[in-house]
Amino acid sequence: MSRDSVTLTEAGPILFDLVAVIVREQGKLSEIDGQTGDGDHGVNMGKGFRMAGERLKAQGDFTLPQGFATLGDTLLSDIGGSMGPLYGTFFTDMAEVLDDTDVIDAPHVSAMLKAGLAAVQGLGEAKPGDKTLVDVIVPAMEGFDAAQAAGKSFAESLTAMKDAAGAGLEATRSMVAKVGRASRLGERSRGTLDAGAASCDMILSTLADGLITRLNA
Amino acid sequence: MNRIINDPEQVAEEALLGVVAAYPDILAATDNPRVLRAARQPKQGKVGIVTGGGSGHEPAFLGFVGPGLCDAVACGEIFASPTAKSFHAAFKAADFGAGVACLYGNYAGDNMNVKMAVKLAAKDGLTVRSVVANDDVASAPKAERDKRRGVAGEVMMWKSAGGLADEGGDLDQVIAVAQKAIDNTGSVGIGLSACTIPAAGKPNFTIAPGMMEVGIGHHGEPGVSVMPVKPARDMAALMLEHILADLSLGRDEDVAVLVSGLGATPVMELYLLYGHVDEMLRDRGLRIRHRFVGNYFTSLEMMGASITVTRLDGELDRLMALPAHSIGLTVLGS
Numbered sequence: 287m288s289r290d291s292v293t294l295t296e297a298g299p300i301l302f303d304l305v306a307v308i309v310r311e312q313g314k315l316s317e318i319d320g321q322t323g324d325g326d327h328g329v330n331m332g333k334g335f336r337m338a339g340e341r342l343k344a345q346g347d348f349t350l351p352q353g354f355a356t357l358g359d360t361l362l363s364d365i366g367g368s369m370g371p372l373y374g375t376f377f378t379d380m381a382e383v384l385d386d387t388d389v390i391d392a393p394h395v396s397a398m399l400k401a402g403l404a405a406v407q408g409l410g411e412a413k414p415g416d417k418t419l420v421d422v423i424v425p426a427m428e429g430f431d432a433a434q435a436a437g438k439s440f441a442e443s444l445t446a447m448k449d450a451a452g453a454g455l456e457a458t459r460s461m462v463a464k465v466g467r468a469s470r471l472g473e474r475s476r477g478t479l480d481a482g483a484a485s486c487d488m489i490l491s492t493l494a495d496g497l498i499t500r501l502n503a
Numbered sequence: 504m505n506r507i508i509n510d511p512e513q514v515a516e517e518a519l520l521g522v523v524a525a526y527p528d529i530l531a532a533t534d535n536p537r538v539l540r541a542a543r544q545p546k547q548g549k550v551g552i553v554t555g556g557g558s559g560h561e562p563a564f565l566g567f568v569g570p571g572l573c574d575a576v577a578c579g580e581i582f583a584s585p586t587a588k589s590f591h592a593a594f595k596a597a598d599f600g601a602g603v604a605c606l607y608g609n610y611a612g613d614n615m616n617v618k619m620a621v622k623l624a625a626k627d628g629l630t631v632r633s634v635v636a637n638d639d640v641a642s643a644p645k646a647e648r649d650k651r652r653g654v655a656g657e658v659m660m661w662k663s664a665g666g667l668a669d670e671g672g673d674l675d676q677v678i679a680v681a682q683k684a685i686d687n688t689g690s691v692g693i694g695l696s697a698c699t700i701p702a703a704g705k706p707n708f709t710i711a712p713g714m715m716e717v718g719i720g721h722h723g724e725p726g727v728s729v730m731p732v733k734p735a736r737d738m739a740a741l742m743l744e745h746i747l748a749d750l751s752l753g754r755d756e757d758v759a760v761l762v763s764g765l766g767a768t769p770v771m772e773l774y775l776l777y778g779h780v781d782e783m784l785r786d787r788g789l790r791i792r793h794r795f796v797g798n799y800f801t802s803l804e805m806m807g808a809s810i811t812v813t814r815l816d817g818e819l820d821r822l823m824a825l826p827a828h829s830i831g832l833t834v835l836g837s
Contacts, residue, residue, distance in 0.1 A: 363588045
């Protein structure tokens with residue numbers, strides 16, 4: 287039987303997993319972006335996450351929300367384009383959900399995804415189906431909430447979230463981009479994944495894995 | 504590709520160092536390495552004008568900072584918006600106690616970063632209002648004007664607003680004239696070859712040899728049609744046809760015209776192209792009051808050119824004639 291919460295101190299090191307996956311996959315992200323955008327998504331994400339990783343290392347001990355705040359601030363301050371502000375507010379707003387707690391449980395994750403989605407939509411105005419990272423966040427959130435409503439455990443719900451995120455990413459392949467740079471391509475954007483959705487899937491899956499490992503420990 | 508660079512990821516940063524070294528009488532560095540301000544500070548009480556955008560479009564955006572134009576600029580990575588932090592720093596550098604007008608182009612990243620920077624400035628008690636240029640008539644139908652990109656028409660917006668701010672206009676008036684200038688401006692580009700972001704290493708779009716793309720965007724965004732390269736006079740006619748129809752320009756109107764190279768086209772060819780533009784506009788009964796020909800708004804080493812036409816009323820005509828001094832544009836005034 288897995289636990290139903292993880293302390294925020296325990297969860298802090300998940301930030302290093304997030305940094306590692308984005309830095310490791312930056313070539314893949316740029317390649318996806320190159321098909322419809324200007325091919326710099328991986329370069330910018332890699333640069334931002336690497337910088338955040340260095341700051342976190344220097345910070346020493348930090349909780350999950352403190353780590354999110356550092357990552358968010360780094361992306362906001364040092365990475366331009368549209369991904370800097372989008373992911374920057376995504377992480378800082380998710381961190382705020384954990385302001386008055388010492389542990390993260392299932393309702394927190396649900397509230398965090400909601401806050402992250404609101405942050406991204408508040409800035410970018412993307413709707414589901416527009417071929418953006420929203421097409422990963424929305425199904426992830428719905429998948430998590432549905433699993434919770436069905437009485438699944440926290441860990442099981444995280445697995446459901448991961449699966450839904452992956453399916454959301456795959457679904458962007460058949461979409462035509464409506465916002466952002468790829469939207470200039472119109473029909474030519476169909477048939478490829480969205481780069482922002484791809485990085486978002488990596489982020490949410492890595493976050494879920496980090497929590498599941500600790501819940502089962 | 505043979506380039507004059509060091510580290511491909513440091514090109515934007517290193518170019519900024521060079522431009523400050525080259526123009527100490529026009530540009531000055533600030534505490535933020537991505538933000539430059541005019542070397543000669545205007546007097547207190549003037550509305551500050553800020554612009555910003557991705558690098559790779561030089562002389563835009565930094566080339567339009569100086570007396571009669573913008574007061575500070577935020578510079579992003581190549582073809583990527585500056586950060587909200589940089590825009591915020593540029594607002595502060597252009598704060599002379601009368602508010603700041605942020606005049607930039609319509610791109611997703613710039614919109615987001617400006618929006619966030621405006622909020623940050625509000626927390627400091629600094630009022631910033633913005634006008635978003637959307638002059639590229641080929642980038643969306645007129646009914647979806649809010650989706651159109653901002654291109655070389657931004658120069659007309661900076662010139663008008665910068666002039667009015669110099670004359671002592673308040674923030675409302677400066678914003679209104681910037682909006683009027685861009686609302687009466689249309690641009691169309693023709694691309695003849697692709698361009699490559701140094702860090703990416705290869706172009707992310709192609710234009711086949713012997714072909715041209717009408718309506719191409721400043722980052723290689725697809726245009727309205729691809730066709731075999733035509734003589735210069737046909738290019739001029741094609742581009743003007745889109746612009747004049749969009750602006751519904753009739754006879755006996757005053758206009759300002761700007762022809763900009765996209766980076767790799769010889770300036771000589773821009774003069775040749777302008778000759779046709781000039782003749783065609785006069786043939787339509789339009790009075791050309793101001794003309795600008797050269798590299799104003801480029802896309803790295805893309806070959807091609809853009810044409811911009813602005814309909815002028817008495818106010819815009821007067822403002823376009825005021826003196827201005829910057830790397831990209833100097834007007835002596837009368």
